[in-house]
Amino acid sequence: xxxxxxxxxxxxxQWRYATKAFDPAKKIPAxxxxxxxxxxxxxxxxxxxxxxxxxxxxxxxxKENLVGASMGQKQPLECSHHVVFAIQKNTGPAExxxxxxxxxxxxxxxxxxxxxxxxxxxxxxxRPKEQFNVEEWAALQVYIALGNFMTSAALLxxxxxxxxxxxxxxxxxxxxLSAKGYKTAVACAAGYRSDSDKYAAIPKVRFKxxxxxxxx
Amino acid sequence: xxxxxxxxxxxxxQWRYATKAFDPAKKIPAxxxxxxxxxxxxxxxxxxxxxxxxxxxxxxxxKENLVGASMGQKQPLECSHHVVFAIQKNTGPAExxxxxxxxxxxxxxxxxxxxxxxxxxxxxxxRPKEQFNVEEWAALQVYIALGNFMTSAALLxxxxxxxxxxxxxxxxxxxxLSAKGYKTAVACAAGYRSDSDKYAAIPKVRFKxxxxxxxx
Numbered sequence: 158x159x160x161x162x163x164x165x166x167x168x169x170x171q172w173r174y175a176t177k178a179f180d181p182a183k184k185i186p187a188x189x190x191x192x193x194x195x196x197x198x199x200x201x202x203x204x205x206x207x208x209x210x211x212x213x214x215x216x217x218x219x220k221e222n223l224v225g226a227s228m229g230q231k232q233p234l235e236c237s238h239h240v241v242f243a244i245q246k247n248t249g250p251a252e253x254x255x256x257x258x259x260x261x262x263x264x265x266x267x268x269x270x271x272x273x274x275x276x277x278x279x280x281x282x283x284r285p286k287e288q289f290n291v292e293e294w295a296a297l298q299v300y301i302a303l304g305n306f307m308t309s310a311a312l313l314x315x316x317x318x319x320x321x322x323x324x325x326x327x328x329x330x331x332x333x334l335s336a337k338g339y340k341t342a343v344a345c346a347a348g349y350r351s352d353s354d355k356y357a358a359i360p361k362v363r364f365k366x367x368x369x370x371x372x373x
Numbered sequence: 374x375x376x377x378x379x380x381x382x383x384x385x386x387q388w389r390y391a392t393k394a395f396d397p398a399k400k401i402p403a404x405x406x407x408x409x410x411x412x413x414x415x416x417x418x419x420x421x422x423x424x425x426x427x428x429x430x431x432x433x434x435x436k437e438n439l440v441g442a443s444m445g446q447k448q449p450l451e452c453s454h455h456v457v458f459a460i461q462k463n464t465g466p467a468e469x470x471x472x473x474x475x476x477x478x479x480x481x482x483x484x485x486x487x488x489x490x491x492x493x494x495x496x497x498x499x500r501p502k503e504q505f506n507v508e509e510w511a512a513l514q515v516y517i518a519l520g521n522f523m524t525s526a527a528l529l530x531x532x533x534x535x536x537x538x539x540x541x542x543x544x545x546x547x548x549x550l551s552a553k554g555y556k557t558a559v560a561c562a563a564g565y566r567s568d569s570d571k572y573a574a575i576p577k578v579r580f581k582x583x584x585x586x587x588x589x
Contacts (some may be wrong), residue, residue, distance in 0.1 A: 161381060165375050165377060170525075196382060201523060260578050264575055300513045300514075305521070309524060313382065314376030360480055362421055373548060
């Protein structure tokens, strides 16, 4: 355990903002990027099922194509690493089985011994469509990863821009995600702010603490 | 800017786990908790609309009632601060108006000058029900806050347990959220792990990096 100073957390969360203009010349160093990928992998999820994949776009040509799929916003091109947060299509028995095998691989034991846990997950995922939409559930999990990613990046001094205003179907097409079994949920550009980004200097807008936090 | 050492981030994300047993005798110090509330407030959201409220439960009687609404899980009672992540019911014109006023309060200018931005948000929120569900959108935003919260807490050496396996309608009833205009999306217990929690010692299960991260 190696906790940080509380003021550092607030300083960095205040420092971050949705970066509009990245400096295309500044790239995230490889070892720093590996840490952020590791942070993504460590994101917690419902049952630990990790119904996601993170596509990291560094190729200039693909990044350019994603500008068109992002309502013309330039962040995918100008940032250093553009991350596409994708959900598994239809998380189900095959994914549960794979997860149980991974548990055994890491913790030992047998998948048989985990049968009860497996059944709980299968029942959860197989609930009727009126009550439960598996892709909405997966999207929620991916947003935990998005929150973790932006906070982790801010703490490392790396800028991000969450991008919901994209065309997910076009992203899927540009990246060929459907054939891989994934669907774009949201994207997040990462890199370093341009000196010319006027949004860096304007004050952050949040409601007052007493309006959004209530103690009971 | 006051970035942290990358290894510290990974150490703390490895240290965190979904805490099953909290030590009921250990409370998060008030000044530390204030930092976590501030971190929640600083969470980014779609358009900056913050369609949420965070209810922090510290009252022993209410915490006990939430055990029943959490399928009998003890974390709401045994933790130090139990956070209920609630979404606004039906984010719409009133919330957009309130947000524009807040922007003016912080940045100056007039709400008239922000009319274009206001219209973009109103159009976004008013899309037909077949295409867009405003409460699903709000829930996604709240999960960014959940991800930010768990990472922030881990960095401060505070344990958390995300709780999706709760009965949101019962939570709403226990907390009287409906009359306040909110709906429970998810909860997260925060505090300090009990020495007896055997889950603290077992290895974390994540898929291999090359299975969940793909560079393009």
